[in-house]
Amino acid sequence: VAGRRLIALLTDFGTRDIYVGVMKGVIATIAPEALLVDLTHEIAPGNIAGGAFCLGSAVAYLPTDTIYLAVVDPGVGTDRRAVALATGRGLFVGPDNGLCAPLVTAVVHTAVELRERRFWRTAEPSATFHGRDLFAPVAAHLASGVPLAALGPAFDPATLVPLTAPGYTLTPTGIDGSIRAIDRFGNLVTTIPAAAVAGRPWRLRVGGQLIPAGRTYGDRPPGEAVTLIGSHGFVELSINGGDAAAHFRLAQGDTVTLLWVGEPSGELFALPPGWV
């Protein structure tokens, strides 16, 4: 049923103010049957790369006709484009500032600029809250069956603003990366994807320490560090039952080095018995 379309919300609005609630009220007015799921509203204010990372971590697990209503929009009210995209991984409604990058990795069927004001909440939107006045009503109209092409003129998806996000570098002895995100548990998610590790045994060098790899937190005694392929699909650094971010005093952007097992680590370090 068109009316049960899932709208997944991702913003930097927090939940202290009524910004998110008001967006949902606007949606409910237009598409009361839509199913709303909050991905997160705790993206750091204006952190487009952080929002894109969260969006990218979620898309594989939601229906492919999901409408992603994503608003991390430090340029609200300026001349940045407001867009809607139909892609092989779902629809995107939000600002054209790189946030949509994880959806654009799939085929983009259609990209339109949101110009048709009859699908906005008001023809004269607030200059500071397009989430409420423009993106939420457009997402709701999509959920209730309005075709994407009706929302505004099509444009070439190749002109979408690219995402500036940290990556990783292959080296002779491993992979250089950095801390991409820190989760609620203090797990440190790096920029090194599982595909780059490809099942090869590794260790992680952090400060003066070599951290052994495992499959799960419990592969190490409580309080001990472990590196593993986390649920986001990236190499993570964790402490079993502890807070790795606090323990290692690492922050977003700090560098980490992955070393293949057998490669010189540049440090004298004795691994515990039984660990690669």
Added chain:
Amino acid sequence: VAGRRLIALLTDFGTRDIYVGVMKGVIATIAPEALLVDLTHEIAPGNIAGGAFCLGSAVAYLPTDTIYLAVVDPGVGTDRRAVALATGRGLFVGPDNGLCAPLVTAVVHTAVELRERRFWRTAEPSATFHGRDLFAPVAAHLASGVPLAALGPAFDPATLVPLTAPGYTLTPTGIDGSIRAIDRFGNLVTTIPAAAVAGRPWRLRVGGQLIPAGRTYGDRPPGEAVTLIGSHGFVELSINGGDAAAHFRLAQGDTVTLLWVGEPSGELFALPPGWV
């Protein structure tokens, strides 16, 4: 369909405890088809004026048959009235302590005191959690079609407890107001409504500084302050990409002065070129 009625929740319960979840469970037991939208649960404990401000910021954007289940209730268990109101802007269910003020600005069709215990969860409610035992079940019964008049005896809406909230004062040179709310981004929402400014050019005097007005955050360079009509419909003080509350060290209740352009500011201050 009566069953798809929107119930909008606003409380000071936070989301750490199960208070809100339990209210929703009670609603789901009575009215499983109701549509629940969280406005916010992060009102500061017992801050009735803060709750009313958030409620007032939301009502324009939700359906006019929305049921507002609003519980900021420092007097729970005392003899303050528990009420339900039908107004031109929606229905209100909650304590009679001023919280309902934004809805009462429209015509109040009916006001009843919640006395009919058959619409409560239990005839012997907890003395400290009327949200769960009284307000949530009443809102759910309203959503499922129970008429307002069945909930208890009608009373004169003129006897509702008025809201004590800070306002603003017109002066010969501008408007004196104060900080009403601070949002997640550190934007400072004042008590001065857009209607009082009425499109006339202004500046804001804060401490020893004169802040130029703009239309949007991006009208100023990153890191620079701007005052604008915010999405709540009040004069705001912001920093483009920054946290105005932290920068100006302002808190709720602190005073601000709006000056019409051309009026003496009482300070020597050179505006940047191109700014009014």
Added chain:
Amino acid sequence: VAGRRLIALLTDFGTRDIYVGVMKGVIATIAPEALLVDLTHEIAPGNIAGGAFCLGSAVAYLPTDTIYLAVVDPGVGTDRRAVALATGRGLFVGPDNGLCAPLVTAVVHTAVELRERRFWRTAEPSATFHGRDLFAPVAAHLASGVPLAALGPAFDPATLVPLTAPGYTLTPTGIDGSIRAIDRFGNLVTTIPAAAVAGRPWRLRVGGQLIPAGRTYGDRPPGEAVTLIGSHGFVELSINGGDAAAHFRLAQGDTVTLLWVGEPSGELFALPPGWV
């Protein structure tokens, strides 16, 4: 209708990351008609007893066919059992680590170990996120009508891991207990249940102070402490309009002593007039 089954979520995942949103996306893919209610996601990381307390505080207020999707799972990826239970108070889906204790106090009709991988999201789940790959899809399949017995082999509920949680001790003069939880308002919930007090007049000794009992916060002047039977069904220590946790500098696990009125308190202390 089977499709409107309520799934109540309780986790220690927080709301900063997309963990909860992704679980809901997985559920929506399988059972789009299910009704989702968040109990809380702010259980302290790995705090099984804290999660069980919240679960136990909620079950009485939700429909008896509710599916509790409860994930506080410090042993994720180890050989701890993943289970589903049908009980007289609702269904439980989650790890076998004591979290389910409040449901097990009612009759357990069936207990199964989750072994049938066709009801998982993938036959090769992430080692660190069974919430997404195992528990959420199983809960969704239950909501959409899959019988519990199809999910895996039955086992004896007597072999469920018991909960280790602090209790209380009857003494000649009262009850010794401790602080079990602190809520958003700073109310201190003790381990002493209403049933143990059984309507007998009491006072609470905290540090060098004797706190009088009341029925509601407003029974004491603003800023004054009161002990009462709170909405969780346990003895609480509160300050009318204040934060008892901050005032008394008490933390989870700290001991408190309940004294029957008329029993020697061991302290010289004059109660205010009119108080027992």
